[in-house]
Amino acid sequence: MPVMFAAGAVVSKLTSKHVARAQTAQSLAGAVAEEVFSSVRTVMAFGGENTEIDRYQKALRVATKSSNKKANIQGAGIGLVYFIAFSSFGLAFYYGSVLVQNGTMTPGAVFTVFFSVVIGATGIGQAAPSLAAFAQGTGAAAMIFEVIAHEPEIDVMAETGKKPEQVSAHIKFNDVHVTKISREKKKKSCEAF
Secondary structure (H helix, E strand, O other): OHHHHHHHHHHHHHHHHHHHHHHHHHHHHHHHHHHHHHOHHHHHHOOOHHHHHHHHHHHHHHHHHHHHHHHHHHHHHHHHHHHHHHHHHHHHHHHHHHHHHHOOOOHHHHHHHHHHHHHHHHHHHOOHHHHHHHHHHHHHHHHHHHHHHOOOOOOOOOOOOOOOOOOOOOOOOOOEEEEEOOEEEEEEEEOOO
16 A cells, blocks of 8 residues: 555656646647737738747647656556556465465455455545646646746836826837738838827
């Protein structure tokens, strides 16, 4: 049992690291998608669809790589846990048969002890899916705590500092010509705003 718990702890630690990486990459991919959707007309006007698709796919490749590593670690961990469990079963039945041959225990007592341990271990093993959820939560919480702990360089609530009395401006653009790629024949000139 302690060996199984140690294996589970190692797998959980490695899994949480890759979960955090995958979540970061997925959030970057989501930011790319949100940026493109919010300015879809501009992207279409300048023919940037393929560039944006490449940006999105690049962000997803990182997430996929981390998710695949996480899945491989979880698969190896489950294989290790089952190997330990079935090896323990074999050892328990072997030692139980030795005790029965010596007359120390009856076959019924060996089965009672065996199934008591198996049922107890199964009950503890039911917590394994919850441990995966805790690993994902730990990865997400690390990013949240990082955002909460971040101190901005500018204190927007401060009353100190230089403040202009009045702000006024006039912006003028000279010799600016706008051409849409999809409509190269039509040129528009912007004299002033």
